[in-house]
Amino acid sequence: MSELHPTSDSNTYVTVILPMAVPKPYTYAVPEEWVSKVQVGVRVEVQFGPKRQYAALVLEVLNTSPGHKTKSILSVIDDTPIIWAEQLRFWQWVGQYYCCTLGEVMHAALPANLKLASETSITLSPLFEGDIMELEDRAYLIAEALTIQHELTLEQVRDILGIKTIYPLIRDLLDKRIIYLKEDLKEKFKAKTLACVRLREPYASQPETLQDAFDKLSRATRQVEALMAFLQLARGQDYIRREELYKLAKVDSSVIQAMEKKGILEVYEREVSRIGGYEDEIVEADVLSAQQERAIAEIHTQFEEKNVILLQGVTGSGKTRVYVELIREAMRRGEQVLYLLPEIALTTQIIERLQRVFGDQVDVYHSRLNNNERVEIWNRAKEGKALVLGARSALFLPFRNLKLVIIDEEHDPSFKQQDPNPRYHGRDAGIYLAQLFGAKVLLGTATPSVESFYNTQVGKYGLVRMPERFGGLELPEVEIVDLKKALRAGSMQSHFSVTLLNEMKATLERGEQVILFQNRRGYAPVYKCSTCNWTCECIHCDVSLTYHKGQNNLKCHYCGYQTQLPKACPACGGKQLIVQGFGTEKVEDELKIFLPDAKIGRMDLDTVRSKNAHTKIINDFEEGRINVLVGTQMVTKGLDFEKVGLVGVLSADQLLQFPDFRAGERAFQLMLQVAGRAGRKHKRGKVIIQSHNVANPVIKEVLDGDFKAFYSREIMERQEFFYPPFYRLIRITLKHKKPEVVNAAAQKYGNFLRAKLGDRLRGPAVPYVGRVRSYFLIDFLIKLERNPQLIANTKDLIAAADHFLLQEEGYSSVKIAVDVDPF
Template structure:
């Protein structure tokens, strides 16, 4: 019997239903509960339920399966509550959650916890009430002063939370008091579960229907309140806003209550009119998002863009995934818009993924003008309630098209036709912590397969893997090699920092080429972007006498100096401390900042160019909800002359007046110890360079380097992606890296360094026995060997792309990890799996 048939059966056709429930716990299975008879006709797959888990925990779960088979090894408890009569998660999504759990080697509960917005989860809070058999006035028990206060408050309010009681008696720790009252039989404890999501409501006012229907009655009313000018003013204000006799249907909607206070009218008179039944006060649920008219204008494509679009459509006839390799400024967005419009006209849903929240700011305002209220936006800067509203908007069909960051892959689509993954090469699509450690680009392929949809990958600098698959025919490949309109690619210049330092030409850490180019741009009233992929004031402080460097007390890293807040901060665990006035090793006050972060660049540029406005855009300046929008709008409006930033400024943004980009320190990116360092440097440099000269005027890019002879620099300068790709592919083939292999990174953590090492050695040896020594690398200490007071060791597993059973290998890895954790002395270790880690 199918699941849908099972759901449609009535309670008379079957005696007992059982529900397998996905719970947000790191245990690799679903849990079976008995469905109460009253829920038989409405329980459905994808609905949320409240269940008891263990002796005391109350959890929110989602029904993953309905069936008639009781569990063999335990007696099923009843579902406590059914929260939804319609699914909040589609059946296709449950398949996706299971695939993610299997592929990324985590539990279904961990995936659910990530997928479901916090506002759709429930919170439980302990509550206290009087015992129904307790009579305070007849009781012969002794109660102290605080117990008495609690009982008297309960007699009045019936139910109190722990927090209420704590405030009542002005005492933080109240458990002993509650325990005493329970022991004396005075109170009972229970868990009250509350749904976090609350719809936004608006209070409105309307004229009573009897008055709205009878003009004479209304005229009579005005005569009766002739000597009450405040009440008369309120009624006149309402009738000006709602002409009830010309448009009687508008009275039902009324007007916002706030409009009366905005008009400086008497609130007490308004209350009187409501009390007397002349006006009615009511509430309506409203959207948290502004309303936009759906213009749905056709986008005019150039001949080159139209040709690219035709090639995409032709490619989709044969392949489900296609790669649009279009240089920066080539007009990929217009092609996306045209494809989205066609998909929506065909009644399909569309998901448009972007790697950074920063990118949504400009693109959203642009797409709103075209798609209006049909488009939803989904990212982590939204509040819980806003994200739930978008989730429910997708479920209800309000949003046919969603633009969002990686978490948008979890939205409850039921009819996806097209997924666009813009800047597909971006590492931001990869989730690193906590589990599931998924890549949204790769997950989109699975979603598309479930929905029989198409995926379009877009990039000016495709990932090596995507380009490899496109070159080998697995994906379709469409090239777009000309900038949109009359735009040209910028000119490049490399500043030799070693030569300039030897000749003492540097101003701080700025080359003469970059300073002169900035001066010229500012004199022409043009704007400048300076890119440095490191936030903070400087990487670290150092004592100039003994070389002491302040370190994080939880992690094996130096603390980054942030001048703005006058603190040292760890970018791994968040630990912070005040800047030391003297060296803690030798006592010297000769402390110096080493290196440049975005904050220090901002300060240096402000000193070099005191009459212009410099602004920084990095994680520190964009923590607040609307920070991105504010900075970008200020830059667009010309209120900022130089924008200094991390990779946030490198992609997707389109500014008419930017004709100069400075890449401050390319060497640091190139020499980062990661097999992808050259790839990421090429991508970031190309992306940030694309911000220069995007209209009629040709832009300029200055790259500062200490090694100007590096081959990759000439590839960046000449925009020669193909040469870069061939070199990189040869290196990957030689050393056995993706796309020729799959990688699984296994991280072993323990608060004791020796235990972490012992567990890692044992695990590596077991894996070598099972998989072969050539496939198992390590164990080794990672670059950062201690984070949040846990010592780390890594084992890397390299697997061939073909002729290997990946599922079987993953099962072996998990079994060997479990064997290590069961060994005495190693149980305190944690073993984390990261599939496709880089």
């Protein structure tokens, strides 16, 4: 009886996007007190369902009633929009094109600190050193409660304050870093700090007492010089870095420590932003080569007619220098530039190269940033920050004046988001985003995707080539080793041919380095009984467990399940358990036998899990602390080393045996990319590729470095078998924990679609891995002619089929994943 009926005292309504998979935006009424603040792109606090509150994003402001009863918004969280109209249009396109809801796009796009919900947990920031007694009343109540309980949900905050409207307060506390979301601590967030120096009291607040400090130091000349240097720096800076003081005063730590003991200076840690933290000297970019100047001139000419250009330059041709020049030109015009890379963690060298030229004008956006850092870059992009370098998620930043999008290594499969929704492709989405802003797109690669190159052949994209290595260096010599012959001749040492081992030894003796590529991590992919052939498999997935020697356990690379090695075969009781196959860990282990004096390093998912591990491995290799680098496809990306004389591909066949129409394309790209790491600076390098099937046409095309031959053969096969770029594909996967349920669901779902699609629908079929994370999977594949209306109608039909199946009794728990342009 304590509450009155809710009313809306204005004629203003908003449709909002909620950060969840609801079918469409919801409409809420806007009370009079919030009408002046509500606008497209701001977040509003709303109640959704019986009790939960969310930070929803305003999609549209309406002046007419929706014609049905609505709840009212509880508050307006933001004073200004956190996102612009162009980004909202981009979200809508992503949702429509990739068959997912706007809420799922919002969830993927926004940093966690901008997505608040009543079940979100907060905790007191470990960096908050202020006095909570000085906080305003409501902030004090929250801080005090957090000192007692350590963690609160937003629902508990609402109860403590006794008010419904809390999100504006939470936003303020997050902005001031008084609180953190619980997720920040899960990520083990550590603030970036600098060692700084400041005056102690009374000198800090009473400058007139500084003469006393000089008197104290009168017998210590170096300390006097340090104090004078400090005062000189203090004239123009808010804080003085310790290293800066060392440099100007030409002193070391012992001098500053002596001044600390005398109570004149103190060293303290100052938290600084990681964003824009580049403090080394900025240098001029290298002089352009004749080939680079020609490429830039061609790009300018073609941009007059084409919006998208493919820059095909062999590895080592200097494409990055071309990008630098185009970025510089755009920045001079006051335009924003987005530089997309497939995997930000693997591109340390490119980031450093750009920062050397552009300094702290470069913002780097990726998934390894903590939530506060992401919000910081989000706001900087919204304010017009000139250059953002990022992985595919950087597409969702709120750009103001985006005019150039560079998509480096455009062929790379990492640009495709696999799970969860939206399952978008960073390259294709980037081209659409550029179209919204009237921006130009430059796609760069040594090994173009078949689709992109096809678009140049039909006149949709421009094409600029850079066929020569920088400095006129020759492309590496490629040699194929026939493993069948080597095995028959008895010239194999474990997984290494004698040819490869001899070349490695000779390379190391010349003081050069070696890269070995094996596209499988772990020690061995199979652990089996040699008596009855039993194989140790994951309990949740239909795959064998991989043996990891370093951890001495078996691990599933699909779901992460781990278990100890069985002491005996559970099937026959035999104790003859063996490993089969080999991964990067085994290669590293065995190399220590064959190359006992070499310093060997490994770069795969197991060794680069921490934030800076990849950078450390790269630096160790660059500076000669590693002679031989063993790795998965990580070693094919973004690396440029001047001392690499030899690259070895240990098993080309593994790349060619995937049940995927792109297997040949992926293998060709990976082998040519990794080959390009050899002989990059002063001399021609060498590449050795080991294969059991040297007759495979892809192997010959890699041997000749012949992209044209590869493309001609591949495009004919694609046309003959109805694959992209001639047809569009949509893969639909049904999942359930009971095989009988997913089988029956697939029959109903398939019948519904086949009635309209006929032979365009392939399936149902169990995929190559039929069970993942305890879910049984069944796939359908739809092949569609390139007809926009047909494709749009098919997506509507898929939505209808989803609704039909989930409404059927017994099938509401079936999960349906729709993947547009899969593989």
